[in-house]
Amino acid sequence: MSLIEDLVAAYRILAEHGVIDAYGHVSVRSDRDPGRYLLSRSLAPELVLPEDIMEYDLDSNPIDPRGRESVRERFIHGEIYKARPDVKSVVHNHSPSVVPFSITTVSMRPIFHMAAFVGEGVPNFEIRDAEKGTDLLVKTPHLGQALARTLGKCPAALMRGHGSVTVGENLPRAVGRSIYLELSARMQLEAMTIAGPGGKIAYLDDMEVKASVPVQDYARAWPLWRAKALAGLKSQ
Numbered sequence: 001m002s003l004i005e006d007l008v009a010a011y012r013i014l015a016e017h018g019v020i021d022a023y024g025h026v027s028v029r030s031d032r033d034p035g036r037y038l039l040s041r042s043l044a045p046e047l048v049l050p051e052d053i054m055e056y057d058l059d060s061n062p063i064d065p066r067g068r069e070s071v072r073e074r075f076i077h078g079e080i081y082k083a084r085p086d087v088k089s090v091v092h093n094h095s096p097s098v099v100p101f102s103i104t105t106v107s108m109r110p111i112f113h114m115a116a117f118v119g120e121g122v123p124n125f126e127i128r129d130a131e132k133g134t135d136l137l138v139k140t141p142h143l144g145q146a147l148a149r150t151l152g153k154c155p156a157a158l159m160r161g162h163g164s165v166t167v168g169e170n171l172p173r174a175v176g177r178s179i180y181l182e183l184s185a186r187m188q189l190e191a192m193t194i195a196g197p198g199g200k201i202a203y204l205d206d207m208e209v210k211a212s213v214p215v216q217d218y219a220r221a222w223p224l225w226r227a228k229a230l231a232g233l234k235s236q
């Protein structure tokens with residue numbers, strides 16, 4: 001029950017922080033079977049309850065659908081879990097400040113310690129390289145595999161004209177990374193605006209990234225975020 005509660009909280013936390021709109025989703029690898037993962041049925045994140053959480057195998061087949069509709073982009077989750085045994089949680093979102101970096105040649109760079117993971121690389125997934133003329137949704141195993149390949153060993157990837165995906169070795173880290181990826185994108189735009197064309201910006205260097213990433217596990221924020229989210233659930 002605890003992992004399911006954590007996942008329900010994660011949906012609400014991400015919605016509250018403006019990271020997922022009506023369409024984003026977050027999953028967690030099962031703690032009983034690493035060949036399975038948990039993801040909500042197709043539902044707006046703020047409405048997710050424990051009974052909406054479904055279990056999938058890594059081919060993204062629902063184990064016990066009971067009439068519940070699956071998220072079409074679930075292959076993002078299944079294919080990343082297959083490719084990355086270290087990953088225990090995946091967030092896919094359309095957070096608005098991140099998308100412009102997916103459609104320009106300006107890369108996201110590590111600009112502050114809470115989002116130091118950006119310095120480990122945030123590649124950009126060009127869906128056209130995998131399939132032309134799509135509606136941009138990653139709704140087949142083939143597209144999920146292509147996205148997982150672009151992600152590689154990185155903590156996050158942009159998805160051109162669509163959104164992004166963040167991963168972590170636990171739920172708090174994947175959720176925290178999504179929240180701070182959005183903030184980092186906003187701050188980078190502000191810094192570039194202040195600096196002006198050709199202006200200098202002091203990004204984190206590689207040594208600072210290496211020193212910061214292990215520390216930024218969002219472990220202090222998580223109990224607060226979770227308690228607030230579940231308090232909202234009980235008052236419904």
Ligand SMILES: [Zn+2]
Binds near residue numbers: 073092094163
């Ligand atoms: Zn999407």
